[in-house]
Amino acid sequence: MTQVKAKERKLTIARAMAESIAMEMREDETVFLMGEDIGELGGVFGNTRGLYKEFGPDRVKDTPISETAFIGAAVGAASDGMKPVVELMFVDFFGVCFDAIYNMMAKNTYFSGGEVNVPMVLMTSTGGGYSDGGQHSQCLHATFAHLPGMKVVAPSNAYDAKGMMTAAIRDPNPVIFMFHKALQGMGWLGTEKEAIVDVPEQTFEVPLGVAAVTREGTDVTIVGITSGVHHGLKAARELEQEGVSAEVLDLRSLVPLDREAVLKSVKKTGRLIVVDEDYHSYGMTAEIIATVAEAGIPMKAPPQRVAYPDIPIPFTPPMEQWALPSVEKIIQAFEKMKEAEV
C-alpha cells in the first residue's frame, strides 16, 4: 500500500474566505453576497475575489454606500429563505447601521419565539497597525460580543477562516465574521506569514464556539484572538529561550465563548495572560479573567492583560505602534507575574 501525501496548498485568509463562500454558493442557491466593492473589485480586502466572475452580478451584488439599507435588506432576505453573506467594509462603520445589526438582525429570532430565523453572515474587517487612523483601525470585538443574539467569530489563520466561514454560512443564526486586516495576506496591509497555512481543497467546517490550543505549554497560558494569537505565538517562542513553556489558546470565537478550554489550560499552567487588540476596559480580556476568577482556579500569579489602551486609535506611527499589543508587552506581562510570585 502506498501512502499518498496530500499536496500542501497554502492559502491566505482572504483566499480561504472566498473559497468557502464559492463552495457554499455552488451547493446552495440561496447563498448570495452583498456589500461595497465586493463585485468586480473582489472586495477591498480580497475576500470575495473571483466570485463575481463565477456567479455574476445577480448573486454577487455591489451595493450603494448604504449599510443601513443593505444590512437591513439582508435581514429581510434571510428571514425569507435566503442566506446572505454581507460585508461591512470596516467594522468601524458600524455606527450608521447598528439598528439593522443589533435591533433587527440580532433580535428578530428572539422576538419571534424562534419562529423567524435570520441565517446571515456579516463579515467585517478589523485591526490597525498601518496608520489608517481612528475610524479605520479598530477591532470592536467586545462591542459586538457584548450584545446577545449574534455569534461573533474571528479566525487567526486561513484553515480556520475557510472552516469557520463554511460553518457560519450554514448556521441558522446571524454570525459576525471578523477578519483582521494584517492577517488577510494582502501585502499592503503588513502580512502576517503565519496566518497563511495549508488549507484542504474539499469543504469542511470548523465549529463555531470551540477554541484551539495553538501551542501546548505548561507554565503560562496566553489567550488571544486574531492578531493576539500571533503575538502570543511569537512571545511563546521567545519565552522558550528562557526555559518557559507557554501554551497559546486561540479563542477563534467570542460568542459562543469556549470557557471550558480557557479553564482547562489555566488549571494546568496556573498563569494567564490575555491579549486583545480591542480596547482594554470592559472587553474580552476582562471576560476571560472573570471566567477564571469565578471558577476559583488557584493561580500562581495575578492574571495580566495586554490590550489596546482606552484611547481613540492615533494616526502617527510612533503613537500607534506604541499603543498596539506586542510580543514585548506579553514578555513584560510575564515578567511582572514572575516578580509578583517572588
Place this chain on the structure above:
Amino acid sequence: MTPTQEQEIWMYQHMVISRFFEESIEKIYMEGKTPAFNMAKGPIPGEMHLSNGQEPCAVGVCAHLNKDDIVVSTHRPHHVAIAKGVDLMRMTAEIFGKKTGLSGGRGGHMHIFDANVNFSCSGIIGESVGVAAGAALSRKMQGKPGVAVAYLGEGAANQGAFHEALNLASVWKLPVVFVIEDNAWGISVSKQASTAVKHNSDRAAAYSMPGIHISDNDPIQIFEKAGEAINRARNGEGPTLIEIETSRLAGHFMGDAEAYRPAGEKEHLVEIDPIPAFKRRLQKLYQWTEQRDESLRKQARETVEAAIKYARDSDYPAPEEALEKVFV
C-alpha cells in the same frame, strides 16, 4: 381599480375589528394603572401605541395581499396585523405577555411576528424599510411570487434608513411598496415643524419611483392607489412610495396628555372618523342595513372578546424561559 362590494365589506369589517380591538386594549390597559399611572402595572404593561383612526391604511393596502406577501410594520402595528391576518388570539396573548403569545412573551406589542402570514414589525423608527426591501429581493432572486410592503410613519421619512432603502429598492427594481402613514405627529412634534417637504411622496422623485399622495383617510382611495402600486411591484416594475394623510385619534402612546394638539383638532378628527364614514358609504351604495351592521359588529366584538379571553386565561411563561430562543 375599484373594490368589489365584497372587498369593501371586508375592509369595513377589518376596520371595525381593529377599532374594537384597540378600544378593548385601551380599557384593559388602564386596569391597575389608576389612580396613579404606572406603566409597569396591570395586565398590559409597557408602552401602548393605539392605531385608532389609521385603519384605512391597513385595510386599503392589505386587501390586495395574500398570506405569502410580506408586511413589515411599525411600533403601532395592531391595525396592520389584523388586516394581514395575524393570529389574533396569539397576538393578544403576546400583548398580555403570556406563554401562548406569538413569541411566548419575549416581544410584546411592538414586536409582533407571525411567520405564518409573513408579518413582522419593529419598534425602531424607519427600520421596516430595509427589511421589506430585502424580503422583496429574496422573492425576486428566488423567482417566487410575492411583494413586500413596508409601513412607516411620516416621521420615519426623515431617517437615513428611509432614503437608503428607497434608493436601493429603486436601483434593484424590487417588488416593494413603501406606505407612509402620515398622522401629522411624531410623538409631539408636528410634521410641519420637522419635515422640509409638504408631502413625503415628493421625495420619491429623488429615487426615480412613483410617489403617490393620498390626502384623505379614505379606504377606497387607498385601495385604488395601493392596488396600482402592488400590481406594479408584482409585474416587476419596481417600487412605489405612497403617503396617506391619516388620523391618530389617540395619543402617541397611552398616557400621552396630548397638550401639544391645537384646540379643536381632536374634535375635528372624531368628526371625520373613517369608520362611520365607511358605514354611510355602504348604506348609500349597498343597502347596508342597521341589522347587517349590528351583525357585523357583533361578530367583530365576539372575535375580539374571544382573543382577549384567550389572553387573560393563558398562563405566564416560566421566568427562566427568557433564556430560550436567543439562538435557534
